[in-house]
Amino acid sequence: MIAAVDRTGRADIFQEPVIHPAYSLYTNRRVAPLLALGFASGLPLALSGGTLQAWATVEMVSLQAIGFLTLVGSAYTLKFLWAPFIDRYVPPFLGRRRGWMLITQLALAISIAAMGLFPPSQALLVLALLAVFVAFCSATQDIAFDAYRTDVLRPEERGAGAAVSVLGYRLAMLVSGGLALVVADAWIGWSNMYFLMGGLMALVSIVTLLAPEPEDRPVPPRTLREAVSGPLVEFFSRKGAITLLLLVVLYKLGDAFAGALSTTFLIRGAGYSATEVGMVNKVVGLAATIVGALVGGTLLARLRLYRSLMFFGVLQAVSNLAYWLIAVAPNHLALMAFGVSLENLCGGMGTSAFVALLMAFCNARFTATQFALLSALSAVGRTYLAGPLSPPLVEAFGWPVFFLVTVGIALPGLVLLWWLRDLIRGLDEPEAQPEPSSAPAH
Numbered sequence: 001m002i003a004a005v006d007r008t009g010r011a012d013i014f015q016e017p018v019i020h021p022a023y024s025l026y027t028n029r030r031v032a033p034l035l036a037l038g039f040a041s042g043l044p045l046a047l048s049g050g051t052l053q054a055w056a057t058v059e060m061v062s063l064q065a066i067g068f069l070t071l072v073g074s075a076y077t078l079k080f081l082w083a084p085f086i087d088r089y090v091p092p093f094l095g096r097r098r099g100w101m102l103i104t105q106l107a108l109a110i111s112i113a114a115m116g117l118f119p120p121s122q123a124l125l126v127l128a129l130l131a132v133f134v135a136f137c138s139a140t141q142d143i144a145f146d147a148y149r150t151d152v153l154r155p156e157e158r159g160a161g162a163a164v165s166v167l168g169y170r171l172a173m174l175v176s177g178g179l180a181l182v183v184a185d186a187w188i189g190w191s192n193m194y195f196l197m198g199g200l201m202a203l204v205s206i207v208t209l210l211a212p213e214p215e216d217r218p219v220p221p222r223t224l225r226e227a228v229s230g231p232l233v234e235f236f237s238r239k240g241a242i243t244l245l246l247l248v249v250l251y252k253l254g255d256a257f258a259g260a261l262s263t264t265f266l267i268r269g270a271g272y273s274a275t276e277v278g279m280v281n282k283v284v285g286l287a288a289t290i291v292g293a294l295v296g297g298t299l300l301a302r303l304r305l306y307r308s309l310m311f312f313g314v315l316q317a318v319s320n321l322a323y324w325l326i327a328v329a330p331n332h333l334a335l336m337a338f339g340v341s342l343e344n345l346c347g348g349m350g351t352s353a354f355v356a357l358l359m360a361f362c363n364a365r366f367t368a369t370q371f372a373l374l375s376a377l378s379a380v381g382r383t384y385l386a387g388p389l390s391p392p393l394v395e396a397f398g399w400p401v402f403f404l405v406t407v408g409i410a411l412p413g414l415v416l417l418w419w420l421r422d423l424i425r426g427l428d429e430p431e432a433q434p435e436p437s438s439a440p441a442h
């Protein structure tokens with residue numbers, strides 16, 4: 001790939017190649033860097049979570065202490081609290097978004113490597129504090145990265161950008177999760193594994209230096225107070241704002257219900273072994289999710305946002321019937337692999353369109369805060385509805401009827417999407433920015 005020099009004189013290796021449009025969508029200078037940046041976003045999560053718990057378990061740390069380590073990840077839930085800070089203040093280098101990304105990536109590289117200096121059996125408190133700092137920096141990187149991705153992509157590239165980000169994130173989860181355990185246990189030890197992961201984070205930060213700046217650079221909020229209140233005032237000044245938020249909650253709700261107890265269903269309800277379920281979920285399911293996201297990103301560029309959301313939403317709902325088929329059919333590994341693949345494939349397509357929708361909802365002045373708030377809201381259905389309500393539904397109706405019910409749970413989101421179709425189509429215009437009068441009255 002030939003490097004180019006942009007208007008600022010900075011060498012840019014992400015020059016758009018002249019190739020088939022289906023490929024250029026993923027290889028152009030705005031989308032391609034998101035693979036590595038998505039990888040950087042996903043790498044710290046397991047290192048301060050599941051992988052850290054595994055290290056503590058191997059070193060015979062008490063179960064109670066390991067339980068407290070689960071609180072380390074609270075920063076990911078609360079990140080919207082300091083997102084206005086990222087919107088308001090601009091680092092003196094690399095611009096409003098990339099500057100914060102580089103700062104957090106370098107801090108992560110140092111702190112992840114530093115975790116390797118403190119074995120949990122000898123310095124658990126110091127290690128836990130470092131893990132809290134890693135989670136904080138990682139959540140802050142996510143704020144900046146989500147804002148950067150939203151700002152840098154053109155409307156027709158949002159699906160592809162979401163798909164590439166998901167691919168990078170999932171690959172990072174594999175590297176910092178399963179692969180890290182193997183490397184630590186069988187090859188170089190836990191401390192050296194954390195040194196290695198810190199070095200990998202530092203290496204990936206180079207992409208932040210080379211990634212392009214957004215084409216449009218709106219003036220940031222003038223005060224921190226405006227950065228805090230501005231995103232809410234701007235969003236709720238739009239007609240139909242409450243309806244938009246309801247769509248964010250409902251669009252993937254049926255998918256969330258179907259997936260809430262999927263592992264328990266496959267083992268306890270359908271009678272598959274934990275090994276079979278683990279292999280299918282981790283390998284086949286992950287591959288299907290990635291393929292779904294990439295296919296979804298490609299189709300979104302052709303179908304545009306509203307038609308993609310409706311098409312993928314219908315597929316998400318119908319794919320839940322694959323679990324119903326597993327529940328009523330005889331135990332067969334190929335059937336289970338097919339059902340899990342279909343559900344993850346359609347779910348990945350829906351995710352690419354849904355992330356594109358969240359990007360389209362954001363006003364460029366407040367991207368970091370609005371995206372953080374919208375993504376937190378999107379987790380409400382999964383966390384507070386699907387998780388608690390799925391078990392009593394299964395106990396009341398049984399597994400086959402439960403999965404039929406999940407198809408019905410998906411329908412209100414599709415009806416609401418249809419009702420908001422004119423608004424969604426308006427957001428898909430290249431120059432569209434959310435305006436107070438852009439949504440239908442209700």
